[in-house]
Amino acid sequence: MNTSEFSLNFQAFVISTVLSFLSVHSSVVEKPIFKWLNKQTERERSLLVQKHSLKTEQASINMVDEFAKYSKIQRQINSIDGKLEDIRGNKPTNNILVQLGFTYGVKFVLVVMLIVLSLYYRYTPVFYLGNKINLMPFTHFICYPNDINCVSFYFWVMCSAAVSRMLQML
Known part of the structure; x- marks a missing residue:
């Protein structure tokens, strides 16, 4: 051989x-x-950072005493969640x-x-x-x-x- x-x-x-x-x-x-293929884009990362900062701000607010401010922050978080879902939904995977x-x-x-x-x-x-x-x-x-x-x-x-x-x- x-x-x-x-x-x-x-x-x-x-x-x-x-x-x-x-x-x-x-x-x-x-x-x-x-x-x-599913890695986060720069836009997703910035939205997640915004969401995290809003969540920490919301956690520091007493919901009963400042309901209007708490609800306003919650609407911003919901808006960011919607944008994140749109971005993630457009991914091919x-x-x-x-x-x-x-x-x-x-x-x-x-x-x-x-x-x-x-x-x-x-x-x-x-x-x-x-x-x-x-x-x-x-x-x-x-x-x-x-x-x-x-x-x-x-x-x-x-x-x-x-x-x-x-x-x-x-």
């Missing part, structure tokens, strides 16, 4: 393991992107179709990548087990379409995905 075959085998091993893990745990990819499309879109891309790589690496064993190990009842299942005692890309993707699902249950 020369070094180029070993690097290709190592490459297949790493790529299949990472993509299998990501296909099961796609939220690892989705959450940072959603967080980035608040649409349920966008969220579902993005969630399943990431999974779809990862699965398509696994399929393409399965075709590309179909005759490349991920690693060789050696002659001392005999996997007799399962040899053809583990090795297909490679030689005996080689772990195929297909089998390694299935094993990696199964281990990822087991880790997900923990």
Whole structure:
């Protein structure tokens, strides 16, 4: 086995393991992107600062003794809440179709990548087990379409995905 075959085998091993893990745990990819899309704008931050200052001012006022002043501050807070809802409602990630499309879109891309790589690496064993190990009842299942005692890309993707699902249950 020369070094180029070993690097290709190592490459297949790493790529299949990472993509299998990501296909099961796609939220690892989705959450940072959603967080980035939902980050607060400068306008939102300034409105939240105004709202916080009005709330602290309102907390210092006795509602019974100064009801008019308390109500005026409450109307300002309600106005700020309305503006915040308008700003947050215009974000694209608040649409349920966008969220579902993005969630399943990431999974779809990862699965398509696994399929393409399965075709590309179909005759490349991920690693060789050696002659001392005999996997007799399962040899053809583990090795297909490679030689005996080689772990195929297909089998390694299935094993990696199964281990990822087991880790997900923990």
